[in-house]
Amino acid sequence: MFLECRNLGYRYPRSSEFVFQDISLQLNTPGFHALFGPSGVGKTSFAKLLTGDIKGYTGEILKKENAIFLYTYNQERLPGWSSIGRHLNKITPPGMADLCQELVETFGLDPFMNQKFSQLSLGQQNRINLIRYLLQDFDLLVMDESLANVDERSKENIIFKIKERFPDKYFLYISHNLMEVSKFSDMILVLLKAGKQPQTSLIKGLNIHRNDVINSQELDAVLLGIMNAC
Protein backbone atom coordinates (compact mmCIF):
# COMPACT_ATOMS: atom_id res chain seq x y z
CA MET A 1 0.00 0.00 0.00
CA PHE A 2 1.42 3.38 -1.01
CA LEU A 3 -1.46 5.66 -0.16
CA GLU A 4 -4.92 5.02 1.16
CA CYS A 5 -7.59 7.50 2.24
CA ARG A 6 -10.50 6.28 4.31
CA ASN A 7 -13.61 8.45 4.66
CA LEU A 8 -11.54 11.59 4.38
CA GLY A 9 -13.35 14.82 5.16
CA TYR A 10 -12.26 18.40 5.59
CA ARG A 11 -13.75 21.64 6.86
CA TYR A 12 -12.05 25.02 6.72
CA PRO A 13 -11.17 26.30 10.19
CA ARG A 14 -14.21 27.86 11.93
CA SER A 15 -16.54 26.55 9.24
CA SER A 16 -19.34 24.08 9.85
CA GLU A 17 -19.63 23.03 6.20
CA PHE A 18 -17.50 20.23 4.81
CA VAL A 19 -15.48 21.06 1.72
CA PHE A 20 -15.50 17.35 0.97
CA GLN A 21 -16.53 14.30 2.89
CA ASP A 22 -16.20 10.52 2.87
CA ILE A 23 -13.48 10.32 0.25
CA SER A 24 -11.94 6.88 0.08
CA LEU A 25 -9.30 5.87 -2.40
CA GLN A 26 -6.15 3.86 -2.88
CA LEU A 27 -3.10 4.73 -4.92
CA ASN A 28 -0.74 1.85 -5.50
CA THR A 29 0.66 2.39 -8.97
CA PRO A 30 3.45 4.87 -9.61
CA GLY A 31 2.93 7.25 -12.50
CA PHE A 32 1.30 10.42 -13.60
CA HIS A 33 -2.11 10.74 -11.98
CA ALA A 34 -4.48 13.67 -11.90
CA LEU A 35 -6.89 15.38 -9.60
CA PHE A 36 -9.67 17.07 -11.49
CA GLY A 37 -12.81 18.96 -10.56
CA PRO A 38 -14.58 22.28 -10.76
CA SER A 39 -13.20 25.27 -8.84
CA GLY A 40 -13.94 25.25 -5.14
CA VAL A 41 -14.41 21.50 -4.66
CA GLY A 42 -11.31 21.29 -2.47
CA LYS A 43 -8.65 19.89 -4.81
CA THR A 44 -5.91 21.95 -3.22
CA SER A 45 -7.12 21.20 0.31
CA PHE A 46 -7.24 17.50 -0.51
CA ALA A 47 -3.71 17.59 -1.92
CA LYS A 48 -2.41 19.54 1.06
CA LEU A 49 -3.94 16.99 3.42
CA LEU A 50 -2.06 14.23 1.65
CA THR A 51 1.25 16.07 1.91
CA GLY A 52 0.65 17.19 5.47
CA ASP A 53 0.66 20.89 4.58
CA ILE A 54 -2.66 21.26 6.38
CA LYS A 55 -4.15 19.28 9.24
CA GLY A 56 -7.53 18.99 10.86
CA TYR A 57 -9.31 16.37 8.79
CA THR A 58 -11.71 13.58 9.57
CA GLY A 59 -11.10 10.01 8.46
CA GLU A 60 -7.74 8.39 7.87
CA ILE A 61 -4.75 8.89 5.60
CA LEU A 62 -2.45 5.87 5.46
CA LYS A 63 0.90 6.26 3.76
CA LYS A 64 3.73 3.91 3.01
CA GLU A 65 6.24 4.15 5.82
CA ASN A 66 8.85 6.90 5.34
CA ALA A 67 7.31 7.96 2.03
CA ILE A 68 8.03 11.61 1.23
CA PHE A 69 5.10 13.62 -0.12
CA LEU A 70 5.76 17.08 -1.52
CA TYR A 71 3.29 19.73 -2.64
CA THR A 72 4.14 22.45 -5.13
CA TYR A 73 1.92 25.11 -6.63
CA ASN A 74 2.09 27.63 -9.42
CA GLN A 75 2.50 30.80 -7.40
CA GLU A 76 5.65 29.81 -5.59
CA ARG A 77 8.62 32.12 -5.94
CA LEU A 78 12.36 31.73 -5.68
CA PRO A 79 14.29 34.18 -3.51
CA GLY A 80 15.18 37.25 -5.53
CA TRP A 81 18.70 37.88 -4.25
CA SER A 82 20.46 35.45 -6.57
CA SER A 83 20.15 34.19 -10.12
CA ILE A 84 18.05 31.10 -10.75
CA GLY A 85 21.18 29.19 -11.79
CA ARG A 86 22.85 29.93 -8.49
CA HIS A 87 19.70 29.04 -6.62
CA LEU A 88 19.46 25.68 -8.41
CA ASN A 89 23.10 24.94 -7.57
CA LYS A 90 22.38 25.55 -3.93
CA ILE A 91 19.33 23.34 -3.67
CA THR A 92 20.50 20.51 -5.93
CA PRO A 93 21.38 17.50 -3.77
CA PRO A 94 24.83 15.92 -4.30
CA GLY A 95 24.98 13.71 -7.39
CA MET A 96 21.97 15.33 -9.04
CA ALA A 97 23.80 17.98 -11.05
CA ASP A 98 23.41 16.03 -14.32
CA LEU A 99 19.69 15.58 -13.77
CA CYS A 100 19.44 19.28 -13.00
CA GLN A 101 21.15 20.20 -16.26
CA GLU A 102 19.00 17.71 -18.19
CA LEU A 103 15.79 19.13 -16.76
CA VAL A 104 16.91 22.72 -17.34
CA GLU A 105 17.52 21.91 -21.01
CA THR A 106 14.29 19.95 -21.46
CA PHE A 107 12.26 22.65 -19.74
CA GLY A 108 13.79 25.23 -22.09
CA LEU A 109 15.40 27.32 -19.38
CA ASP A 110 19.08 27.05 -20.24
CA PRO A 111 19.39 30.63 -21.61
CA PHE A 112 17.88 32.13 -18.45
CA MET A 113 20.16 30.71 -15.75
CA ASN A 114 21.81 34.07 -15.11
CA GLN A 115 18.53 35.87 -14.68
CA LYS A 116 16.65 36.52 -11.50
CA PHE A 117 13.27 34.96 -10.83
CA SER A 118 11.37 38.25 -11.17
CA GLN A 119 12.81 38.71 -14.66
CA LEU A 120 11.20 35.51 -15.98
CA SER A 121 7.76 35.12 -17.53
CA LEU A 122 5.05 33.35 -15.51
CA GLY A 123 5.49 30.14 -17.49
CA GLN A 124 9.26 30.20 -16.99
CA GLN A 125 8.77 30.86 -13.28
CA ASN A 126 6.49 27.84 -12.98
CA ARG A 127 8.95 25.65 -14.86
CA ILE A 128 11.95 26.59 -12.74
CA ASN A 129 9.90 26.05 -9.60
CA LEU A 130 8.92 22.58 -10.78
CA ILE A 131 12.52 21.68 -11.59
CA ARG A 132 13.70 22.39 -8.06
CA TYR A 133 11.01 20.09 -6.66
CA LEU A 134 11.87 17.33 -9.12
CA LEU A 135 15.46 17.45 -7.86
CA GLN A 136 14.41 16.72 -4.29
CA ASP A 137 13.97 13.37 -2.66
CA PHE A 138 10.26 12.50 -2.94
CA ASP A 139 7.90 9.61 -3.49
CA LEU A 140 4.82 11.60 -4.40
CA LEU A 141 4.79 15.08 -5.86
CA VAL A 142 1.57 17.03 -6.03
CA MET A 143 1.75 19.50 -8.92
CA ASP A 144 -0.99 22.05 -8.30
CA GLU A 145 -1.37 23.96 -11.58
CA SER A 146 2.42 23.70 -11.82
CA LEU A 147 2.41 24.04 -15.59
CA ALA A 148 0.03 26.97 -15.80
CA ASN A 149 1.08 29.62 -18.34
CA VAL A 150 3.29 27.10 -20.15
CA ASP A 151 2.60 26.65 -23.86
CA GLU A 152 1.09 23.35 -24.99
CA ARG A 153 4.15 22.02 -26.79
CA SER A 154 6.50 22.71 -23.86
CA LYS A 155 3.95 21.32 -21.42
CA GLU A 156 3.71 18.08 -23.38
CA ASN A 157 7.49 17.80 -23.57
CA ILE A 158 7.83 18.39 -19.82
CA ILE A 159 5.22 15.80 -18.89
CA PHE A 160 6.78 13.20 -21.19
CA LYS A 161 10.18 13.93 -19.66
CA ILE A 162 8.78 13.50 -16.15
CA LYS A 163 7.27 10.17 -17.13
CA GLU A 164 10.54 8.97 -18.68
CA ARG A 165 12.84 10.21 -15.96
CA PHE A 166 10.76 9.34 -12.88
CA PRO A 167 8.95 6.08 -13.68
CA ASP A 168 8.95 4.92 -10.06
CA LYS A 169 7.55 8.10 -8.56
CA TYR A 170 3.97 9.12 -7.98
CA PHE A 171 2.65 12.38 -9.39
CA LEU A 172 -0.69 13.98 -8.68
CA TYR A 173 -1.35 16.67 -11.24
CA ILE A 174 -4.01 19.26 -10.50
CA SER A 175 -5.29 21.07 -13.56
CA HIS A 176 -8.47 22.53 -14.97
CA ASN A 177 -7.49 21.52 -18.47
CA LEU A 178 -9.74 18.58 -19.32
CA MET A 179 -7.83 17.62 -22.45
CA GLU A 180 -4.35 17.43 -20.89
CA VAL A 181 -5.64 15.58 -17.85
CA SER A 182 -7.36 13.03 -20.11
CA LYS A 183 -4.34 12.56 -22.38
CA PHE A 184 -1.46 12.40 -19.94
CA SER A 185 -2.88 10.92 -16.75
CA ASP A 186 -3.02 7.31 -15.72
CA MET A 187 -5.73 7.58 -13.06
CA ILE A 188 -7.96 10.66 -12.82
CA LEU A 189 -9.59 11.34 -9.50
CA VAL A 190 -12.58 13.55 -10.19
CA LEU A 191 -13.64 15.48 -7.12
CA LEU A 192 -17.25 16.63 -7.00
CA LYS A 193 -19.02 19.33 -5.06
CA ALA A 194 -19.91 18.61 -1.42
CA GLY A 195 -23.25 16.87 -1.08
CA LYS A 196 -22.93 14.80 -4.27
CA GLN A 197 -22.75 11.07 -3.78
CA PRO A 198 -20.33 9.55 -4.40
CA GLN A 199 -18.08 12.56 -3.95
CA THR A 200 -15.31 11.17 -6.09
CA SER A 201 -15.03 9.25 -9.27
CA LEU A 202 -11.95 7.41 -10.48
CA ILE A 203 -11.47 7.37 -14.24
CA LYS A 204 -8.71 5.76 -16.27
CA GLY A 205 -6.90 8.25 -18.49
CA LEU A 206 -5.03 7.58 -21.73
CA ASN A 207 -1.63 7.91 -20.02
CA ILE A 208 0.15 8.59 -23.31
CA HIS A 209 3.93 8.60 -23.60
CA ARG A 210 6.24 10.22 -26.15
CA ASN A 211 5.53 9.02 -29.70
CA ASP A 212 2.24 7.38 -28.69
CA VAL A 213 -0.58 7.91 -31.15
CA ILE A 214 -3.80 9.09 -29.60
CA ASN A 215 -6.87 7.06 -30.38
CA SER A 216 -9.56 9.70 -30.74
CA GLN A 217 -12.36 7.32 -29.75
CA GLU A 218 -10.59 6.39 -26.53
CA LEU A 219 -9.92 10.05 -25.84
CA ASP A 220 -13.58 10.91 -26.40
CA ALA A 221 -14.56 8.16 -24.00
CA VAL A 222 -12.29 9.53 -21.28
CA LEU A 223 -13.50 13.09 -21.85
CA LEU A 224 -17.08 11.92 -21.73
CA GLY A 225 -16.42 9.91 -18.59
CA ILE A 226 -15.03 12.96 -16.81
CA MET A 227 -17.83 15.21 -18.02
CA ASN A 228 -20.46 12.74 -16.88
CA ALA A 229 -18.76 12.36 -13.51
CA CYS A 230 -18.79 16.14 -13.03
Next chain:
Amino acid sequence: MLVRRISQFFIVYGAGIGFLLALKSILGLSDYVIPGPLDIWTTSLAVVNDYLYDVLNTLGVAMIGQILSIIMAFSIGTAARKSSWIGSFIKAAAYNIQAYPIVAVAPIIFILLGDGFASRLIIAAMICYFPLLLSVVSIMSEPITDIEHFYLATGRMRWQLEIKIRAFENIRKLTTVISGSATLAMAGTIVAEFIAANAGIGHAIRIALYQSDLSKILAALFLIGIFLSLYQGTLEWMGEKIIKKWVILDPEEIP
Protein backbone atom coordinates in the same frame (compact mmCIF):
# COMPACT_ATOMS: atom_id res chain seq x y z
CA MET B 1 16.72 62.89 -3.02
CA LEU B 2 19.02 64.76 -0.62
CA VAL B 3 18.55 68.02 -2.53
CA ARG B 4 14.78 67.49 -2.62
CA ARG B 5 14.68 66.88 1.12
CA ILE B 6 16.72 70.01 1.90
CA SER B 7 14.75 72.18 -0.51
CA GLN B 8 11.53 70.90 1.09
CA PHE B 9 12.93 71.89 4.48
CA PHE B 10 13.76 75.40 3.21
CA ILE B 11 10.19 75.79 1.96
CA VAL B 12 8.69 74.62 5.28
CA TYR B 13 11.10 76.71 7.36
CA GLY B 14 10.53 79.78 5.18
CA ALA B 15 6.76 79.27 5.45
CA GLY B 16 7.08 79.03 9.25
CA ILE B 17 9.11 82.24 9.49
CA GLY B 18 6.68 83.94 7.12
CA PHE B 19 3.76 82.83 9.28
CA LEU B 20 5.41 84.22 12.44
CA LEU B 21 6.20 87.54 10.76
CA ALA B 22 2.66 87.76 9.38
CA LEU B 23 1.32 87.10 12.89
CA LYS B 24 3.62 89.79 14.27
CA SER B 25 2.42 92.25 11.67
CA ILE B 26 -1.31 91.44 11.93
CA LEU B 27 -1.43 91.40 15.74
CA GLY B 28 1.11 94.21 16.15
CA LEU B 29 3.31 92.11 18.44
CA SER B 30 6.49 93.61 19.87
CA ASP B 31 10.03 92.54 18.93
CA TYR B 32 10.29 90.96 22.35
CA VAL B 33 7.60 88.39 21.45
CA ILE B 34 8.48 87.87 17.79
CA PRO B 35 11.70 89.54 16.66
CA GLY B 36 11.98 91.22 13.24
CA PRO B 37 13.82 89.67 10.29
CA LEU B 38 16.95 91.72 10.88
CA ASP B 39 17.14 90.67 14.53
CA ILE B 40 16.67 87.03 13.58
CA TRP B 41 19.46 87.34 11.02
CA THR B 42 22.00 89.09 13.30
CA THR B 43 21.28 86.77 16.22
CA SER B 44 21.64 83.76 13.94
CA LEU B 45 25.04 84.97 12.75
CA ALA B 46 26.14 85.53 16.33
CA VAL B 47 25.19 82.06 17.57
CA VAL B 48 25.76 79.95 14.48
CA ASN B 49 29.21 78.66 15.48
CA ASP B 50 28.16 77.61 18.98
CA TYR B 51 24.91 76.13 17.76
CA LEU B 52 26.65 74.28 14.98
CA TYR B 53 28.78 72.50 17.54
CA ASP B 54 25.68 71.86 19.70
CA VAL B 55 23.70 70.41 16.78
CA LEU B 56 26.57 68.14 15.79
CA ASN B 57 26.87 67.05 19.40
CA THR B 58 23.14 66.23 19.51
CA LEU B 59 23.25 64.54 16.11
CA GLY B 60 26.18 62.39 17.24
CA VAL B 61 24.24 61.19 20.27
CA ALA B 62 21.13 60.65 18.14
CA MET B 63 23.09 58.59 15.59
CA ILE B 64 24.65 56.35 18.23
CA GLY B 65 21.25 56.03 19.93
CA GLN B 66 19.63 55.11 16.63
CA ILE B 67 22.28 52.50 15.85
CA LEU B 68 21.81 50.99 19.31
CA SER B 69 18.04 50.93 18.89
CA ILE B 70 18.31 49.37 15.42
CA ILE B 71 20.55 46.60 16.78
CA MET B 72 18.22 46.01 19.73
CA ALA B 73 15.05 46.16 17.62
CA PHE B 74 16.39 43.68 15.07
CA SER B 75 17.69 41.32 17.75
CA ILE B 76 14.49 41.35 19.79
CA GLY B 77 12.22 41.66 16.74
CA THR B 78 13.64 38.59 15.04
CA ALA B 79 13.40 36.64 18.30
CA ALA B 80 9.77 37.72 18.66
CA ARG B 81 8.77 36.69 15.12
CA LYS B 82 7.86 33.15 16.19
CA SER B 83 4.40 32.32 17.41
CA SER B 84 5.98 30.54 20.36
CA TRP B 85 5.46 31.48 24.03
CA ILE B 86 8.60 33.60 24.13
CA GLY B 87 7.67 35.31 20.86
CA SER B 88 4.19 36.17 22.12
CA PHE B 89 5.63 37.36 25.43
CA ILE B 90 8.12 39.69 23.74
CA LYS B 91 5.42 41.06 21.42
CA ALA B 92 2.98 41.71 24.29
CA ALA B 93 5.73 43.30 26.39
CA ALA B 94 6.85 45.51 23.48
CA TYR B 95 3.29 46.70 22.79
CA ASN B 96 2.66 47.45 26.46
CA ILE B 97 5.96 49.20 27.13
CA GLN B 98 5.82 51.33 23.99
CA ALA B 99 2.42 52.64 25.12
CA TYR B 100 4.15 54.18 28.14
CA PRO B 101 5.62 57.63 27.47
CA ILE B 102 9.40 57.28 27.67
CA VAL B 103 9.75 61.00 28.41
CA ALA B 104 7.97 60.39 31.69
CA VAL B 105 10.67 57.88 32.65
CA ALA B 106 13.48 60.27 31.66
CA PRO B 107 13.79 61.97 35.08
CA ILE B 108 14.52 58.58 36.67
CA ILE B 109 17.35 58.05 34.17
CA PHE B 110 18.78 61.48 34.97
CA ILE B 111 18.54 60.83 38.72
CA LEU B 112 20.33 57.51 38.34
CA LEU B 113 22.93 58.43 35.69
CA GLY B 114 23.31 62.18 36.00
CA ASP B 115 23.02 64.73 33.16
CA GLY B 116 25.87 63.49 30.97
CA PHE B 117 26.23 61.61 27.70
CA ALA B 118 24.81 58.27 28.93
CA SER B 119 21.42 59.69 29.94
CA ARG B 120 20.92 61.45 26.61
CA LEU B 121 21.96 58.33 24.74
CA ILE B 122 19.63 56.03 26.66
CA ILE B 123 16.63 58.32 26.25
CA ALA B 124 17.33 58.80 22.53
CA ALA B 125 17.68 55.04 22.05
CA MET B 126 14.52 54.28 24.04
CA ILE B 127 12.36 56.79 22.16
CA CYS B 128 13.66 55.46 18.85
CA TYR B 129 13.62 51.80 19.86
CA PHE B 130 9.98 50.91 20.52
CA PRO B 131 8.38 52.11 17.27
CA LEU B 132 11.27 50.47 15.43
CA LEU B 133 10.74 47.24 17.37
CA LEU B 134 7.02 47.14 16.55
CA SER B 135 7.77 47.60 12.84
CA VAL B 136 10.46 44.90 12.84
CA VAL B 137 8.23 42.47 14.76
CA SER B 138 5.35 43.09 12.39
CA ILE B 139 7.56 42.61 9.30
CA MET B 140 9.48 39.61 10.60
CA SER B 141 6.46 37.70 11.90
CA GLU B 142 4.68 37.78 8.54
CA PRO B 143 5.55 34.59 6.59
CA ILE B 144 6.38 34.89 2.90
CA THR B 145 4.56 31.66 2.10
CA ASP B 146 5.24 31.69 -1.65
CA ILE B 147 8.98 31.55 -1.03
CA GLU B 148 9.21 29.80 2.31
CA HIS B 149 7.05 26.81 1.33
CA PHE B 150 9.79 25.08 -0.64
CA TYR B 151 12.31 25.34 2.20
CA LEU B 152 9.79 24.18 4.79
CA ALA B 153 8.54 21.28 2.66
CA THR B 154 12.06 20.05 1.92
CA GLY B 155 13.39 20.57 5.44
CA ARG B 156 15.88 23.23 4.35
CA MET B 157 14.53 26.11 6.38
CA ARG B 158 16.93 27.65 8.89
CA TRP B 159 16.21 30.68 11.05
CA GLN B 160 18.89 32.70 9.24
CA LEU B 161 17.27 31.92 5.88
CA GLU B 162 13.81 32.78 7.20
CA ILE B 163 15.06 36.19 8.37
CA LYS B 164 16.89 36.76 5.11
CA ILE B 165 13.75 35.99 3.06
CA ARG B 166 11.53 38.24 5.15
CA ALA B 167 14.07 41.08 5.27
CA PHE B 168 14.62 40.83 1.52
CA GLU B 169 10.92 40.87 0.71
CA ASN B 170 10.36 43.87 2.99
CA ILE B 171 13.58 45.74 2.28
CA ARG B 172 11.77 48.92 1.20
CA LYS B 173 9.66 48.96 4.35
CA LEU B 174 12.71 48.32 6.51
CA THR B 175 14.83 51.07 4.96
CA THR B 176 11.91 53.51 5.23
CA VAL B 177 11.38 52.61 8.88
CA ILE B 178 15.10 53.02 9.64
CA SER B 179 15.43 56.39 7.91
CA GLY B 180 12.19 57.52 9.57
CA SER B 181 13.48 56.52 12.98
CA ALA B 182 16.27 59.11 12.63
CA THR B 183 13.69 61.78 13.45
CA LEU B 184 12.69 59.88 16.57
CA ALA B 185 16.30 59.52 17.69
CA MET B 186 16.93 63.23 17.18
CA ALA B 187 13.68 64.14 18.95
CA GLY B 188 14.60 61.81 21.81
CA THR B 189 18.02 63.40 22.23
CA ILE B 190 16.62 66.93 22.15
CA VAL B 191 13.91 66.00 24.67
CA ALA B 192 16.58 64.54 26.95
CA GLU B 193 18.61 67.75 26.61
CA PHE B 194 15.54 69.83 27.40
CA ILE B 195 15.02 67.95 30.62
CA ALA B 196 18.41 67.93 32.22
CA ALA B 197 21.43 67.60 29.92
CA ASN B 198 24.51 69.80 30.07
CA ALA B 199 25.22 69.89 26.32
CA GLY B 200 23.59 69.71 22.92
CA ILE B 201 21.18 71.87 20.96
CA GLY B 202 18.28 70.97 23.27
CA HIS B 203 20.27 72.37 26.15
CA ALA B 204 20.96 75.56 24.09
CA ILE B 205 17.26 75.92 23.24
CA ARG B 206 16.39 75.57 26.93
CA ILE B 207 18.76 78.46 27.76
CA ALA B 208 17.26 80.54 24.91
CA LEU B 209 13.80 79.73 26.27
CA TYR B 210 14.78 81.05 29.71
CA GLN B 211 16.01 84.21 27.95
CA SER B 212 12.77 84.35 25.89
CA ASP B 213 14.98 84.78 22.82
CA LEU B 214 12.94 83.54 19.86
CA SER B 215 15.71 84.47 17.40
CA LYS B 216 18.08 81.99 18.99
CA ILE B 217 15.38 79.33 19.02
CA LEU B 218 14.67 79.93 15.32
CA ALA B 219 18.39 79.74 14.55
CA ALA B 220 18.60 76.45 16.46
CA LEU B 221 15.55 75.07 14.63
CA PHE B 222 17.11 75.99 11.29
CA LEU B 223 20.30 74.09 12.06
CA ILE B 224 18.38 71.09 13.48
CA GLY B 225 16.26 70.96 10.33
CA ILE B 226 19.23 71.20 7.98
CA PHE B 227 21.27 68.51 9.71
CA LEU B 228 18.30 66.21 10.22
CA SER B 229 17.46 66.54 6.52
CA LEU B 230 21.06 65.76 5.63
CA TYR B 231 21.12 62.75 7.93
CA GLN B 232 17.78 61.38 6.76
CA GLY B 233 18.68 62.02 3.15
CA THR B 234 21.93 60.11 3.62
CA LEU B 235 20.06 57.20 5.22
CA GLU B 236 17.56 57.12 2.35
CA TRP B 237 20.39 57.24 -0.18
CA MET B 238 22.12 54.34 1.58
CA GLY B 239 18.80 52.46 1.62
CA GLU B 240 18.39 52.93 -2.12
CA LYS B 241 21.97 51.77 -2.70
CA ILE B 242 21.29 48.60 -0.68
CA ILE B 243 18.05 47.96 -2.55
CA LYS B 244 19.68 48.41 -5.94
CA LYS B 245 22.59 46.19 -5.03
CA TRP B 246 20.64 43.42 -3.32
CA VAL B 247 17.32 43.46 -5.09
CA ILE B 248 17.56 43.38 -8.84
CA LEU B 249 14.29 44.76 -10.01
CA ASP B 250 12.66 45.11 -13.34
CA PRO B 251 14.16 48.18 -15.04
CA GLU B 252 10.89 50.11 -14.70
CA GLU B 253 10.83 49.41 -10.96
CA ILE B 254 14.13 51.24 -10.38
CA PRO B 255 13.29 54.78 -9.34
